[in-house]
Amino acid sequence: METLETTAVVRRRMSRQKNRNTGVEVALRKLLHGSGLRYRIHRRPVKGVRREADIVFGPARVAVFVDGCFWHGCPEHATWPRNNADFWRKKIEGNRSRDLDTDARLSDAGWLSVRIWEHDDPAEAAERVIATVAERREALGAPVRNGRSEVI
Secondary structure, three states: OOOOOOOHHHHHHHHOOOOOOHHHHHHHHHHHOOOOOOEEEEEEEOOOOOOOOOEEEEOOOOOEEOOOOOOOOOOOOOOOOOOOHHHHHHHHHHHHHHHHHHHHHHHOOEEEEEEEEOOOOOHHHHHHHHHHHHHHHHOOOOOOOOOOOOOO
């Protein structure tokens, strides 16, 4: 990939961009935890696949990704920078391609990917994840355990 020429101001701003524990991700996790679901965070669902999910439900084989509108090219909210436009177009399109590849690799390994946009309402996203995990547990015969010390 080509090198991006930036100013000191841009470098400083970009270095402060979070890639983990974003507000949407934390809000979603709180709602999921409050519903009784237990999960792992920032894990690779499949060994040998160098892709990390934001939230992982192991026994149900569900991997949740909270995608940023800018970085993943949201069709509703993504903006295309005018400076270094070619660089950013390639970067964001590369991210989209990697997302599709990740979903395919996880699917091939028996996992289901759930993609949440950062602009999605956390409560609605949580309901979607809760329903998906319940369906997968039933389909896979995964154990349904409730309790504070047990991981679901």
